[in-house]
């Protein structure tokens with residue numbers, strides 16, 4: 209069960225990457241608004257969800273987009289990227305020494 213859930217999350221993440229980091233969902237709507245993670249949001253409401261994603265509820269879909277630019281070109285053998293959930297920024301550091309920042313030559317949003 210846990211495994212299936214993890215796989216689902218990975219798939220969602222991959223989809224959002226291909227789609228300019230936005231994800232549209234159409235099945236989370238009812239006549240009053242959008243449902244997301246057990247909460248209800250009104251139409252035209254914009255809200256943040258964990259993972260630094262900004263969601264907008266409209267009458268036709270719920271769209272959630274990443275607000276943090278992702279590092280795309282850096283030394284992936286030597287470095288690792290992670291999302292700083294508080295600042296909504298990716299940080300790229302050395303695997304061998306997380307205190308050392310790595311150079312990133314390209315970012316995508």
Ligand SMILES: *[C@@H]1O[C@H](CO)[C@@H](O)[C@H](O)[C@H]1NC(C)=O
Pocket residue numbers: 283284285286
């Ligand atoms: C990444 O860093 C390692 C260790 O410094 C180096 O051996 C490797 O050539 C680098 N790779 C790239 C693509 O720059």
Ligand SMILES: *[C@@H]1O[C@H](CO)[C@@H](O)[C@H](O)[C@H]1NC(C)=O
Pocket residue numbers: 310311
């Ligand atoms: C990162 O970039 C700086 C400035 O361009 C350079 O001096 C430094 O050597 C680079 N570091 C690595 C690990 O490539």
